[in-house]
Amino acid sequence: MSQVFPGEVFAQTTDFDAGIRQLLPNYDQMLAAVARCVPANSRRILELGCGTGELSHKILDRCPAAEVIALDYSPRMIEFARTKINQAGYQRWSGIEADFGEWANNPEKFDVGTEFDACVSSLAIHHLSDEMKAKLFQRIGKSLKSGGCFWNADPILPESPVLAEIYKAVGEEWTKNQGTTIQEVRSRLASNSDSVDYATSYGYSSQDQLATLDAQLQMLMEAGFNTVAVPWKCYGLAVFGGIV
Ligand SMILES: C[S@@+](CC[C@H](N)C(=O)[O-])C[C@H]1O[C@@H](n2cnc3c(N)ncnc32)[C@H](O)[C@@H]1O
Numbered sequence: 001m002s003q004v005f006p007g008e009v010f011a012q013t014t015d016f017d018a019g020i021r022q023l024l025p026n027y028d029q030m031l032a033a034v035a036r037c038v039p040a041n042s043r044r045i046l047e048l049g050c051g052t053g054e055l056s057h058k059i060l061d062r063c064p065a066a067e068v069i070a071l072d073y074s075p076r077m078i079e080f081a082r083t084k085i086n087q088a089g090y091q092r093w094s095g096i097e098a099d100f101g102e103w104a105n106n107p108e109k110f111d112v113g114t115e116f117d118a119c120v121s122s123l124a125i126h127h128l129s130d131e132m133k134a135k136l137f138q139r140i141g142k143s144l145k146s147g148g149c150f151w152n153a154d155p156i157l158p159e160s161p162v163l164a165e166i167y168k169a170v171g172e173e174w175t176k177n178q179g180t181t182i183q184e185v186r187s188r189l190a191s192n193s194d195s196v197d198y199a200t201s202y203g204y205s206s207q208d209q210l211a212t213l214d215a216q217l218q219m220l221m222e223a224g225f226n227t228v229a230v231p232w233k234c235y236g237l238a239v240f241g242g243i244v
Contacts (some may be wrong), residue, residue, distance in 0.1 A: 004190040008051075011219035013080045013137060016080075021178070022175055028227065029232075029234075030153045033232035034151045040064070042118050043065055043148060044118075045067070046069050046116045046120075047119070048119065049121055050095065051077050051081065051122075052121075055121075056081060060085070068092060073099045074097075078097050082095050100121075104138075105135065116145065121152045121154075122153040125154055127209060130215070132204055137223040149244075150220075150244045151241040153174065153238070154237070155208065156212060157212045159212065174217050226242070229242060
């Protein structure tokens with residue numbers, strides 16, 4: 001029985017692209033905001049937790065001279081992304097099967113280098129503990145060129161219980177408006193499947209470990225980012241990051 005890691009979400013990788021769009025309000029708009037904040041003339045870009053390669057694809061489209069190095073600890077996700085990116089005709093993408101928590105702690109073990117123009121991530125870093133998020137932001141800051149940027153799209157810890165209820169309701173309304181039900185989408189989740197071995201934690205990641213937006217902006221400032229910003233926010237999802 002195959003093991004499915006935190007962040008893979010669905011039991012079958014082939015369900016991810018359609019399923020995540022049914023689950024999350026404005027997924028494409030959110031990834032487009034990350035890509036839009038990366039300078040189009042970037043040459044070296046690091047992506048953390050690439051999944052099926054949807055953000056990679058948008059970044060490769062936006063940055064015609066960029067080489068994208070994408071990390072993901074799931075061999076299934078890396079393989080799926082590789083096939084998609086190859087079929088789209090890009091030869092500027094390398095997928096590396098690796099845990100980005102391990103990269104934060106022991107960068108010397110990795111052959112990814114530094115001096116990146118940009119680092120991007122979507123829906124992945126919230127699987128780390130807050131301590132590891134802070135360490136990862138430090139590592140990202142050190143791996144960027146001066147003037148380089150980091151943009152992360154992630155769910156945030158709601159600002160209050162009332163807002164948590166609102167964000168939850170908005171998510172359910174979104175799913176219903178996609179012509180399906182929360183129950184139907186949930187039936188495809190790895191956590192509800194008998195056909196896979198669902199790992200509640202793997203490597204440095206566990207199930208959702210949300211932090212407030214404010215706490216994460218503070219971590220970025222402590223990691224030496226000169227500009228810290230939130231270019232996009234939609235209820236409980238935010239694109240945030242900064243420039244070193
Ligand atoms: C929800 S998916 C998002 C994928 C993609 N970025 C997107 O937005 O569609 C999260 C991805 O992060 C990966 N992931 C989670 N924790 C990780 C870690 N510690 N190291 C590497 N990959 C990780 C999972 O394998 C999964 O592919």
